[in-house]
Amino acid sequence: MARKLKISKFQAFVATLYPLTILLGQLVAIASPTEITSNYFTSKRNIFNVLFVKKGWLWTSVVYFLLLARVPATSRYANASSLQQSLKQYVCATAWWIFYSQWFFGLPIMDKVFILTGGQCSGISPAAAIDTSKFKVMSSNLDELLYSSSSITSAKCRAIKGRWHGGHDPSGHVFILSLSSMLLILECARFYSLQDLQTEWARFKQSTARFWETRSLQTATPLLKDYPLVYIALLLVLWFWMLFVTSMHFHSFVEKLAGLAFSYLGIYASIRLFQ
Ligand SMILES: CCCCCCCCCCCCCCCC(=O)SCCNC(=O)CCNC(=O)[C@H](O)C(C)(C)COP(=O)(O)O
Numbered sequence: 001m002a003r004k005l006k007i008s009k010f011q012a013f014v015a016t017l018y019p020l021t022i023l024l025g026q027l028v029a030i031a032s033p034t035e036i037t038s039n040y041f042t043s044k045r046n047i048f049n050v051l052f053v054k055k056g057w058l059w060t061s062v063v064y065f066l067l068l069a070r071v072p073a074t075s076r077y078a079n080a081s082s083l084q085q086s087l088k089q090y091v092c093a094t095a096w097w098i099f100y101s102q103w104f105f106g107l108p109i110m111d112k113v114f115i116l117t118g119g120q121c122s123g124i125s126p127a128a129a130i131d132t133s134k135f136k137v138m139s140s141n142l143d144e145l146l147y148s149s150s151s152i153t154s155a156k157c158r159a160i161k162g163r164w165h166g167g168h169d170p171s172g173h174v175f176i177l178s179l180s181s182m183l184l185i186l187e188c189a190r191f192y193s194l195q196d197l198q199t200e201w202a203r204f205k206q207s208t209a210r211f212w213e214t215r216s217l218q219t220a221t222p223l224l225k226d227y228p229l230v231y232i233a234l235l236l237v238l239w240f241w242m243l244f245v246t247s248m249h250f251h252s253f254v255e256k257l258a259g260l261a262f263s264y265l266g267i268y269a270s271i272r273l274f275q
C-alpha cells in the first residue's frame with residue numbers, strides 16, 4: 001500500500017495513528033455511560049480547546065518556525081534543499097488549512113460541503129439578519145420572526161447565535177488536529193531522531209532549573225527558543241488527546257472520517273509535490 005501510494009513506511013505508520021485514535025474514542029464512547037465520559041475536557045469552553053485548538057494553526061506555525069530556526073545549527077540533515085522542501089510543505093499545508101476551514105473562493109470547503117449536502121444556519125434573529133441578500137425568512141408569526149441562511153460561514157452562524165444543522169458537517173477539529181500533527185511529526189523526522197529529542201529533553205530540564213534559580217531574561221530567552229522538539233512533543237500529546245476527546249463526544253463517525261480524509265489529502269499533496 002505504502003509503495004503504491006509512493007510514501008515511506010514511516011509516513012504510512014504515522015497515517016494509521018489517526019483512524020486508530022478516532023476508533024478508540026468511538027469505542028470508549030459506546031462502552032462508557034455519559035456520566036463517566038463527560039468531564040472538563042468535553043466542554044467546548046475548556047481552556048485547551050479555546051486557547052490551543054481554536055488557535056491551532058497559530059501554535060503550529062510558532063513551533064514550526066522555532067524548529068526551522070534551530071535546524072541549521074543543530075541538525076545533521078540540514079542543507080538548502082531540505083530546508084526549502086520543509087518550508088514548501090508548511091506553505092502547502094497552511095494553504096490547505098485556509099481552503100478547508102477559512103476561505104475557499106467564498107465559503108471554506110468544510111462549509112461548502114455542509115451547505116451542498118442540505119445544511120443551513122437557522123434560527124437567526126432579525127437583528128442579526130441585516131444583509132437581506134443572505135437571509136431568508138424561516139418562520140414568522142406574531143411571536144417570532146426568524147431567518148435562515150445558506151450563504152454564511154459556520155463561524156458567522158455561531159457568532160450570530162444561529163443553529164448550524166441539517167447537512168453533512170465534516171469535523172474542523174479532526175482536520176486541524178491531524179493536519180497539524182502529521183506536518184509536525186514529518187518535519188521533526190526530516191531533521192532529527194528520537195535520540196535528539198531525548199538529549200533536548202535533558203537539556204530542557206537543566207535550562208528550566210537554571211531559569212527558576214535566576215529568574216532572569218538571560219535564562220528565559222534560551223528556554224523559549226532553544227527547545228522546539230520539546231514544545232512540539234508537548235503539543236503533539238495535547239493534539240492526540242484532543243483528537244481522542246473529539247472522537248468520543250463530537251460529530252458522527254463519518255463526519256470525523258471526512259475531516260481526516262481532507263487532512264490526508266493536504267499532507268499527501270504536500271509530500272507528492274514537494275518531497
Ligand atoms: C529565533 C526565534 C524565531 C521564533 C519564530 C516564531 C515565529 C512565529 C511565526 C508565526 C507565523 C504565524 C503565521 C501563521 C498565522 C496564523 O496561522 S494566524 C491564524 C490563527 N488562527 C487559527 O489558528 C485558527 C484555527 N482554528 C480553526 O481553523 C477553526 O477554528 C477549526 C479548529 C478548524 C474549527 O472550526 P470551528 O468551525 O471553529 O469548529
Ligand SMILES: Nc1ncnc2c1ncn2[C@@H]1O[C@H](COP(=O)(O)O)[C@@H](OP(=O)(O)O)[C@H]1O
Nearest residue numbers: 041042043044049171172173174242245246250
Ligand atoms: N476536543 C474538543 N474539546 C472541546 N470541544 C470540542 C472538541 N472537539 C470539537 N469540539 C467542539 O465541537 C464543535 C464541532 O467541532 P468541529 O466542527 O470543529 O469538529 C465545535 O463547537 P463550536 O463550533 O461551538 O466551537 C468545537 O469547539
